[in-house]
Amino acid sequence: xxxxxxxxxxxxxxxxxxxxxxxxxxxxxxxxxxxxxxxxxxxxxxxxxxxxxxxxxxxxxxxxxxxxxxxxxxxxxxxxxxxxxxxxxxxxxxxxxxxxxxxxxxxxxxxxxxxxxxxxxxxxxxxxxxxxxxxxxxxxxxxxxxxxxxxxxxxxxxxxxxxxxxxxxxxxxxxxxxxxxxxxxxxxxxxxxxxxxxxxxxxxxxxxxxxxxxxxxxxxxxxxxxxxxxxxxxxxxxxxxxxxxxxxxxxxxxxxxxxxxxxxxxxxxxxxxxxxxxxxxxxxxxxxxxxxxxxxxxxxxxxxxxxxxxxxxxxxxxxxxxxxxxxxxxxxxxxxxxxxxxxxxxxxxxxxxxxxxxxxxxxxxxxxxxxxxxxxxxxxxxxxxxxxxxxxxxxxxxxxxxxxxxxxxxxxxxxxxxxxxxxxxxxxxxxxxxxxxxxxxxxxx
Amino acid sequence: xxxxxxxxxxxxxxxxxxxxxxxxxxxxxxxxxxxxxxxxxxxxxxxxxxxxxxxxxxxxxxxxxxxxxxxxxxxxxxxxxxxxxxxxxx
Numbered sequence: 001x002x003x004x005x006x007x008x009x010x011x012x013x014x015x016x017x018x019x020x021x022x023x024x025x026x027x028x029x030x031x032x033x034x035x036x037x038x039x040x041x042x043x044x045x046x047x048x049x050x051x052x053x054x055x056x057x058x059x060x061x062x063x064x065x066x067x068x069x070x071x072x073x074x075x076x077x078x079x080x081x082x083x084x085x086x087x088x089x090x091x092x093x094x095x096x097x098x099x100x101x102x103x104x105x106x107x108x109x110x111x112x113x114x115x116x117x118x119x120x121x122x123x124x125x126x127x128x129x130x131x132x133x134x135x136x137x138x139x140x141x142x143x144x145x146x147x148x149x150x151x152x153x154x155x156x157x158x159x160x161x162x163x164x165x166x167x168x169x170x171x172x173x174x175x176x177x178x179x180x181x182x183x184x185x186x187x188x189x190x191x192x193x194x195x196x197x198x199x200x201x202x203x204x205x206x207x208x209x210x211x212x213x214x215x216x217x218x219x220x221x222x223x224x225x226x227x228x229x230x231x232x233x234x235x236x237x238x239x240x241x242x243x244x245x246x247x248x249x250x251x252x253x254x255x256x257x258x259x260x261x262x263x264x265x266x267x268x269x270x271x272x273x274x275x276x277x278x279x280x281x282x283x284x285x286x287x288x289x290x291x292x293x294x295x296x297x298x299x300x301x302x303x304x305x306x307x308x309x310x311x312x313x314x315x316x317x318x319x320x321x322x323x324x325x326x327x328x329x330x331x332x333x334x335x336x337x338x339x340x341x342x343x344x345x346x347x348x349x350x351x352x353x354x355x356x357x358x359x360x361x362x363x364x365x366x367x368x369x370x371x372x373x374x375x376x377x378x379x380x381x382x383x384x385x386x387x388x389x390x391x392x393x394x395x396x397x398x399x400x401x402x403x404x405x406x407x408x409x410x411x412x413x414x415x416x417x418x419x420x421x422x423x424x425x426x427x428x429x430x431x432x433x434x435x436x437x438x439x440x441x442x443x444x445x
Numbered sequence: 446x447x448x449x450x451x452x453x454x455x456x457x458x459x460x461x462x463x464x465x466x467x468x469x470x471x472x473x474x475x476x477x478x479x480x481x482x483x484x485x486x487x488x489x490x491x492x493x494x495x496x497x498x499x500x501x502x503x504x505x506x507x508x509x510x511x512x513x514x515x516x517x518x519x520x521x522x523x524x525x526x527x528x529x530x531x532x533x534x535x
Contacts, residue, residue: 047534049534050533052534139535184528187498200454202533235528245506249508367457
């Protein structure tokens, strides 16, 4: 089947390039024309991580003439379980730079544009505008809605791929010809319900499977061959090894793609989704790094906002008190027994624990805390009837996770149900920081 | 009776079960019985009596909103699927 290709121009190929792309050009569906179209085409990859790695590699190898990379992260060892464009030699290097090195080695005939910045409502239209096809390989809801809305406004196809644990989704959202992301998912799930890959984990091969299929869809759109996934979504389950296809309908009342494109306005997507658009520990933690948790605790109760039925008004906007691993070690050394709530998932305890944490510590995974908080807020249970009944209110409580993100989320949730914010203290940087600063025998993961 | 496939993000409410068999002659009855068995699911699936905006329930390849919604008739062999909104990519 053929359709109108997204790219109408034809690039010029040298003899060296024709030789390189020989396996493409001999296919009748593709031919020299398809290859010239690829050469003239431009693709923007949002994210150079799990999905972005196979995308960048295969689109580079296939001969897409211009590839843009948007990512502001640097390569870490934990990326290498799945982000196969990077390697040991580029740990600590910007992902866009690391990817560029590999791409140039793979194919010197293409142009690579790097955007080492977060994609925001302020810069998205400018960054997306020069490209024919946008491929979404990001890791969070705010950026997914931003990419969708910007694509609708600019009239560009958005090749969507998303992964979690052992499941993946693939679709092409192209408002000119079918539904957009918001037709399928008009609003994001409540914050905390859907874990990120950093929290929930992901099979390392999974982004390879989905990212490779995104690359396939991109090439089909550019060259006009085949039947792209417009109006359909592929659901992949790696455990069952099943692929299912469902229909995605255009919503005639879609707030974004049912109105004239020029009227689409980019909004504050972090506010829309109620979560930040990145996976890192909150940066404001650094500003409080020098403040001891005990000292912060002494300033409790300066109330400005209501706290859901409790008598005391607490300042829910106050920064989350932080305790550094060094300060925690000092507590242990003084013979104190801080109450620690570990909010990681059970399998993570088999990987790394703080050996000094004693009998006063409990494991309550973040999802269980959030369920309990929902039950309390909805009035179905009191705090004592849920798992968080184990968390004392009359003493300082420390919260631990891998990097300090989930523990901060849990603290913010507990603040909403009346816990004294000054007594909920985050172990800054989580067990990773504990390993780096105090006990190197604890593995990083 | 219908078989409902539970997506990864919601399995925390079903004791990690990925497939749940429930009674019911309609999609609505099956989902209601699902939330009777797992009460914590209810607030994630429903806004009052209607399905939440971000909850997509599919019968075969069709969104039940484009069939008869919660009144869509089902039989013992029906497989329903809740399609999750997931955002992972890194």
